[in-house]
Amino acid sequence: MMRRSIWTKIGIFGVGVASLVLGRVGLEFVTQPQSSTLLAADPPTPIPSPKLPEGPLGEAIRMGELLVEQTATHEWTKPYVGNALHCTSCHLDNGRDPKAGSFLGVAAAYPAYSPREKRVITLEDRVLNCFMRSCNGTRPPLGGRVSVAITAYLTWLSQSQPIAMNAKAPLGPNAVPKLTTPIDNLNLQAGKAGYAKHCARCHRADGAGDSENPPVWGARSYNDGAGLARVEKLAPWLKVAMPLGEPMLTDREAIDIAAYIHSQPRPKFRLSEHLPPADRLGEYNADPAAK
Numbered sequence: 592m593m594r595r596s597i598w599t600k601i602g603i604f605g606v607g608v609a610s611l612v613l614g615r616v617g618l619e620f621v622t623q624p625q626s627s628t629l630l631a632a633d634p635p636t637p638i639p640s641p642k643l644p645e646g647p648l649g650e651a652i653r654m655g656e657l658l659v660e661q662t663a664t665h666e667w668t669k670p671y672v673g674n675a676l677h678c679t680s681c682h683l684d685n686g687r688d689p690k691a692g693s694f695l696g697v698a699a700a701y702p703a704y705s706p707r708e709k710r711v712i713t714l715e716d717r718v719l720n721c722f723m724r725s726c727n728g729t730r731p732p733l734g735g736r737v738s739v740a741i742t743a744y745l746t747w748l749s750q751s752q753p754i755a756m757n758a759k760a761p762l763g764p765n766a767v768p769k770l771t772t773p774i775d776n777l778n779l780q781a782g783k784a785g786y787a788k789h790c791a792r793c794h795r796a797d798g799a800g801d802s803e804n805p806p807v808w809g810a811r812s813y814n815d816g817a818g819l820a821r822v823e824k825l826a827p828w829l830k831v832a833m834p835l836g837e838p839m840l841t842d843r844e845a846i847d848i849a850a851y852i853h854s855q856p857r858p859k860f861r862l863s864e865h866l867p868p869a870d871r872l873g874e875y876n877a878d879p880a881a882k
């Protein structure tokens with residue numbers, strides 16, 4: 592995390608060399624300068640070039656990025672997180688990675704219809720619901736400082752992206768695409784072997800991770816109501832994200848490893864345990880009957 596935050600900060604001040612335009616995202620990017628402090632495994636990270644707005648708005652955006660990077664430990668967000676994960680654990684490079692849980696362009700897709708909540712939801716709702724599920728914590732207050740800072744950061748990453756509200760799913764233009772390989776014939780033995788070969792050196796054989804690498808199952812992991820808790824979401828994410836810095840799994844390997852990970856224990860999601868007390872809730876924008 593730390594190795595990246597250095598670049599993030601430099602990026603904000605606009606140090607860059609080559610620039611290229613990522614057509615789908617529509618933002619201009621500058622590539623990070625190479626340096627001996629950059630670990631060999633880290634690919635150059637694209638950095639949006641628009642300068643931060645001045646004053647409190649710019650400060651909110653910077654705070655939003657910090658919260659995305661240090662979600663489980665920062666004093667603003669820690670009370671709302673129930674596991675060891677930061678947003679950047681899954682939205683790589685603070686959501687600046689163009690493929691692995693990218694935040695580039697997301698703000699342009701909202702308000703969007705959410706089949707899970709059976710409602711139209713805002714970007715704020717989407718962010719806050721991640722605290723309950725992926726971060727196994729409590730929903731922060733709508734309109735509060737955490738919500739405003741994170742959505743300001745996401746909106747900043749979406750500048751210049753044409754608005755294209757999503758009528759089918761709360762997903763932006765760079766969401767991880769589904770695999771074309773059907774999710775069936777799950778082979779847990781092959782998944783276990785693949786995990787030992789490609790993953791255990793960082794996430795440990797018992798899935799608990801260590802101070803550098805987050806847990807992938809167990810009490811400190813995401814709960815079974817999270818997006819990644821489904822093989823059809825985890826497998827395509829693994830294909831573009833893991834092993835970190837060198838994703839190379841075949842569809843089959845990603846599916847079997849995802850199935851193996853999900854044969855292991857993790858916290859159970861019960862909505863009522865993740866909502867704040869009624870007087871702090873505001874409107875929870877979902878059909879009360881939705882699970």
Ligand code: HEC
Pocket residue numbers: 659662676677678679680681682692693697700717718721722725726741761762763764765766813817818819824828
């Ligand atoms: C355990 C992994 C994980 C963590 C931790 C996590 N997310 Fe997510 N998030 C996902 C996945 C996977 C998706 C895509 C879900 C899908 O395809 O339905 C997603 C989707 C989103 C989206 C919608 C993206 C889009 O394309 O519209 C937003 C916004 C978001 N997350 C914000 C956050 C924030 C903010 C945090 C931290 C508070 C966070 N997430 C933590 C895995 C995670």
Ligand code: HEC
Pocket residue numbers: 592676679680681683684786789790791792793794803804805806807808812813819829833834835840848
């Ligand atoms: C070189 C070390 C390394 C390897 C190898 C690696 N990961 Fe990761 N993984 C990480 C780190 C570090 C993160 C958090 C990303 C960040 O903070 O930038 C992560 C995040 C994750 C996440 C999302 C967050 C969580 O903890 O649930 C999953 C799931 C995951 N890895 C699964 C795998 C699988 C499966 C493999 C093998 C195919 C694998 N990883 C290989 C280091 C690694």
